Amino acid sequence: MTATDLTRSARAANHARPPGRRTGARAVSAHTAKYTLLILSVLVVLMPVYVLVVTSFKSGSEIGVTGQWNLPKHWTTASWDKAWRALGPSFGRTFQMAIPVALISSLIGSANGFVLSRWRFPGADLVFTLILFGMFVPYQAVMIPLRQIVQNIGITPGIPTLIFVHCVYGIPICTLILRNYYATTVPEEVIEAARVDGAGMLRTFWSIILRLSAPGFVVTIIWQFTSAWNDYLFAIFLSNTRNGPITIALNALAGAQSPDYAASMAGALITSLPTLVVYILLGRWFIGGLMAGSVKN
Amino acid sequence: MRYRTRRWLPGLLLISPSLILLAVLVYGLIGWTVNLSFQNRHNALPSKGFAGLSNYTDLFTQDIGGRFTHSLWNLAVFTVAFIGGTLLLGFLWAFLLERRARGEGFFRAVYLFPMAVSFAASGVVWRWLMNPGKGSAAGGINAIFGDLHLSFLQNDWWTNPDWGMAAMALPAIWQLSGYIMALFLAGFRGIPAELKEAATVDGASTYQLYRHVLFPQLTPVALSALIITGHVSMKMFDLIMSVSGAQWLTEVPSVYIWQTLLTSDYAKAAAISVILLLFVAVLIVPYLIHVYRVEKAR
Numbered sequence A: 001m002t003a004t005d006l007t008r009s010a011r012a013a014n015h016a017r018p019p020g021r022r023t024g025a026r027a028v029s030a031h032t033a034k035y036t037l038l039i040l041s042v043l044v045v046l047m048p049v050y051v052l053v054v055t056s057f058k059s060g061s062e063i064g065v066t067g068q069w070n071l072p073k074h075w076t077t078a079s080w081d082k083a084w085r086a087l088g089p090s091f092g093r094t095f096q097m098a099i100p101v102a103l104i105s106s107l108i109g110s111a112n113g114f115v116l117s118r119w120r121f122p123g124a125d126l127v128f129t130l131i132l133f134g135m136f137v138p139y140q141a142v143m144i145p146l147r148q149i150v151q152n153i154g155i156t157p158g159i160p161t162l163i164f165v166h167c168v169y170g171i172p173i174c175t176l177i178l179r180n181y182y183a184t185t186v187p188e189e190v191i192e193a194a195r196v197d198g199a200g201m202l203r204t205f206w207s208i209i210l211r212l213s214a215p216g217f218v219v220t221i222i223w224q225f226t227s228a229w230n231d232y233l234f235a236i237f238l239s240n241t242r243n244g245p246i247t248i249a250l251n252a253l254a255g256a257q258s259p260d261y262a263a264s265m266a267g268a269l270i271t272s273l274p275t276l277v278v279y280i281l282l283g284r285w286f287i288g289g290l291m292a293g294s295v296k297n
Numbered sequence B: 001m002r003y004r005t006r007r008w009l010p011g012l013l014l015i016s017p018s019l020i021l022l023a024v025l026v027y028g029l030i031g032w033t034v035n036l037s038f039q040n041r042h043n044a045l046p047s048k049g050f051a052g053l054s055n056y057t058d059l060f061t062q063d064i065g066g067r068f069t070h071s072l073w074n075l076a077v078f079t080v081a082f083i084g085g086t087l088l089l090g091f092l093w094a095f096l097l098e099r100r101a102r103g104e105g106f107f108r109a110v111y112l113f114p115m116a117v118s119f120a121a122s123g124v125v126w127r128w129l130m131n132p133g134k135g136s137a138a139g140g141i142n143a144i145f146g147d148l149h150l151s152f153l154q155n156d157w158w159t160n161p162d163w164g165m166a167a168m169a170l171p172a173i174w175q176l177s178g179y180i181m182a183l184f185l186a187g188f189r190g191i192p193a194e195l196k197e198a199a200t201v202d203g204a205s206t207y208q209l210y211r212h213v214l215f216p217q218l219t220p221v222a223l224s225a226l227i228i229t230g231h232v233s234m235k236m237f238d239l240i241m242s243v244s245g246a247q248w249l250t251e252v253p254s255v256y257i258w259q260t261l262l263t264s265d266y267a268k269a270a271a272i273s274v275i276l277l278l279f280v281a282v283l284i285v286p287y288l289i290h291v292y293r294v295e296k297a298r
Helices: A003-016 A024-056 A078-118 A124-136 A140-152 A159-185 A188-196 A201-212 A214-230 A233-238 A246-254 A261-293 B005-037 B054-061 B064-097 B104-116 B119-129 B140-147 B164-190 B193-201 B206-217 B219-234 B238-243 B253-262 B266-296
Strands: none
Touching (some): A024 B064, A024 B104, A078 A124, A078 A246, A124 A159, A124 B005, A124 B266, A140 A159, A140 A233, A140 B005, A159 A201, A188 A201, A214 A261, A246 B119, A261 B104, A261 B164, B005 B266, B064 B104, B064 B164, B064 B253, B104 B164, B119 B164, B164 B219, B193 B206, B206 B219, B238 B253
């Protein structure tokens, strides 16, 4: 299949389109250029994936300078075994971290988003802006004292500490996503009607807001799961290879001076698998989180 | 809208735990770090007193080998390459897909998927791809250049002492261009159809339509994209640790902070952190003020 084939079928499909200003040869070359660029980009974007997969199934003796891009002569899962032995324990720990983070953050974000959109208090806009700032802070600016604090308040090091930290620093983005969600999907009148019926704030939150939250929760859960899973900065400051998440373990496996590339690549694939599955199954909502991250008004 | 205390107070109570946590762990800790950066505290012992701005001035004048200015230079090269590359590529893809290309869903999904991968993982493969070996020792992308008889394109990638950080930006561009594409695509599709129709009725050519009608409408999106990529760039840490590890050649301020902490020079690490925070604030604060005004005007 070449770019030209695709272009031809694309033009056939576009035949019903209202005619543009460009016709004839110019339109053909524009189409060819467009699909050539699009397909070239796909090849470049997928190039690292090819390398990862191919290299991870090679045996140690095949990892040399020559034939790096070739398919394995002998397919073997030895490197996957080795990578799994190095990453297995932290793989489980990372789930124990990312799942609670995703759930707790969404609940907190829901309460905040509800108050800041539908149960507002004087100065709510200023408070919202101050919360948003927390989203952009370079975490290095809080990391030095944070390390001392979590050591002193006696949270168990490793995963519990990281759950706490990810939940706190996830408040701004979850609040933003759910606030915007409620502001656009829950009409003010519904809240007013509930109030007329004598429902207080908690009652309204519990029996109206939470029941309407599912689509918003999907976005915050995916977002928080992915960022907790992929985090390396908090992990390296607040945990180690024995009690930390998978990114730390992968860095230990792959970061050596002369790394075992086959095992490193298998490890990188293992590390990426859960977030990739989330992306493939729930891509639509994944993008929803990304768009919220751009703070559209 | 008029507020009555009995009505709004429960709301404030409901979010107060979050507010307290953020007040302490964002604003409080920033204050702590700022204070630390003014102390004479260069080891694990308590502060030996107030040091004024000397921790800051020392970074620019006393740092061995100009280490801090070197890390700033690295950050600048990285940032320019990263923002430029990401915005160009993201815009190009959105432009190509904007008029309902066939297979748009497929292209979008492929361009976006790197966002789901951590820098810790993608760094592993990019280190392999950016193998600096040349000629018969060429590996990774250099090997491809060799096979295509484009050996003159073979280069040192991130190991080049002058412009290596531009190569270091490649994985980051790979990772975030799809995101910027999604932003621009949403921008294109948010432009009212009447606007395009009016321009066409007035006899605008395709070029004029884009140049004078559509592109100006995308300025807010471009600003958003600039702010997002800009603050991601300032904080870049995972990628560099994964591709090169902490080393002089690729050191940026956020890696420098980590290295300084390992030697327990707390005040110096704090001073670098505050400078990094100021960089981000210059970018973010005007934006937040804008958001605040928009919200308040509602």
